[in-house]
Amino acid sequence: MAIFNNSDNTSEGAPANSNTTIITAGSKIKGELDLSCNLYIDGELDGMIKSTKEINVGKNGRLKGNIKTEKLIVQGFVEGTVEATRVEIKAAGHVSGEITSTELIIESKGVFEGNSIVKSTQPAITV
16 A cells, blocks of 8 residues: 655644655555655655655665655665765665765664765865
C-alpha cells in the first residue's frame, strides 16, 4: 500500500511543511518523483527522486536510483547517486554509491560503500 499526500491543506497548529508522502512496506514503485513535501519509504522505489524537503528510508525501505534532496536519512538500503545538503546513515542503514553533500553522518554500524564528495558551503571566488 502506498499513501500519497501533497495537499496544501494544513490543520490548525500544524507546521506548513508537515505533509509527508508514505510508501509503505509491500509497495514496489518504479518511476520519477518530484516532491515539495517529506517522503518516507518503507517499501521499494526504483527511479529518480527530487525533493525540496526530507527523504527518510525506513528499516524495510529499499531505494535504487538518483536522489536529489535537502536531507536524506537512511535506516534501510539505498543504492545510487545522492545529492543532498545533509545525509545521515543510521545504525541499520546501508548506502552504496556516490554521495555529494555538505554534511555526512554515519552512525556506528551504519554502512557506506562508495565515493563521498564534499560540497563547499563557501561561495566560489571569481578572479
